[in-house]
Amino acid sequence: MKHVSILPLYDATLTSIDSSYQLFSRVNDFMKYQGKPPFYKIEVTGLTKSTKFSNGLYKISTQMTVNQIKKTDVIVLPLLCGNFKKAIQENKKYTDWLIAQYHSGAEIVCLCVGSFYLASTGLLNNKKCAVHWAAKNEFKEMFPNVKIIDDSIITDERGIYTCGGGYSYLNLLLYIFEKHLGREISVLASKMFEIDIERKSQNPYAIFIGQKKHGDELVLKAQELIENNPTETLTVDSICEKFNVGRRTFERRFKKHTGNSILEYIQRVKVEFAKKYLETGRKTVNEIIYETGYNDIDAFRKIFKRITDLSPIDYRKKYSV
CATH class of the missing domain: 1.10.10.60 (Homeodomain-like)
Structure with a gap:
């Protein structure tokens, strides 16, 4: 059984946290229907026992704190919104734990612009990262040592997975299920949640925005x-x-x-x-x-x-x- 830690990062969207929790949970249901044991143990893992979102509009109760998790197998970093620099600063308390878990073998599944926080940890240096086309220029300016991929939706490199485009994280989760459990489970999840499993590129959605923060x-x-x-x-x-x-x-x-x-x-x-x-x-x-x-x-x-x-x-x- 793989242990999954979903981190309720500061400025994360509640939707991406709940969607991740639901999809991993439903995969366990698929396994049950096939007469197999559950494959994932999923826990929302925060800094404290509860976390507020959207200026206090929502509050989520965490099942575990990072201090209680000595070893995890999969870490999900949710989609962020708002001021990325502030989010990076507010989420620094996760960084040492995240790096330690990665070096102990944990996979990191990063949803869309959650990559701003992930890049700030240094774990993406000299690695590929799928970046939403609208955030490409800002990301490039902040993290010049990361290899930006702005056409493909998903990257997979040394246990770190990223995706570009708001709800393309659903495609990334299907990709993870296929890596862990095979194509059949991924296709089943695609059908049950009506997610287009063949969506591979950001190009049909992108609006060209020229890089102009260079001073020349x-x-x-x-x-x-x-x-x-x-x-x-x-x-x-x-x-x-x-x-x-x-x-x-x-x-x-x-x-x-x-x-x-x-x-x-x-x-x-x-x-x-x-x-x-x-x-x-x-x-x-x-x-x-x-x-x-x-x-x-x-x-x-x-x-x-x-x-x-x-x-x-x-x-x-x-x-x-």
Whole structure:
């Protein structure tokens, strides 16, 4: 039997704590129906016997305190909300225990932006971490030693599991069940809770937000030029000529500060422009593509699918309002 400790972190969402507790508990029910013993012992494990959430709106009773848990097998870090820096500070009292448990063999299952706290412990240094697309820039600034993964929903590295995207933690829990008990139990949980087990990528949901907290004025001007002219046929050469800079040097400079090449930045801005029209407009897909400044329709369709994992037509079907 694996012991599961769900930590009611400061600024955690009550939903992610309860969902984790319910899913692990239901897996035990599945085992019971199959005539097998329960696989998990699940306990909400806090610093004290009760924890308040949402400015005192909710209170949760913990079953154990960390001081009482000498050895655990799985630690669940719930999704956080609000001010990440404050949450990190308030949750520091868990850190020594968390690190000690990990080095004693415990797996860490980190839900979405609970990764801000996990990264603050140093356990994610030089490891991959799935980060919600909206939090990517802030996370990168705070934790430059972590390898950000912003397209995949789940990462799995040396006993630490992370996920990006609010309720993608449900997919992460299915992944954990498959690791521990096999595909059959994971599929059963997917069916019972109606969770899309095949959801693997954040790309269809992401909104492009350029990294601008770098302080390089010339790169900022280039970003603004691209963002303010999504219908123009901009090229890398034309941008470099406008700012009177050498292409090779400026491309390295741009990539260093934004995480994208100049060409990638142009493409992402144009895709974002097209997405808005696909969501709300009535123009044909080809008309929208032409408005982005592309004459080669097939080329833009390929770029669009590479960035979003969907064709323009499928994107319109999914998100049109």
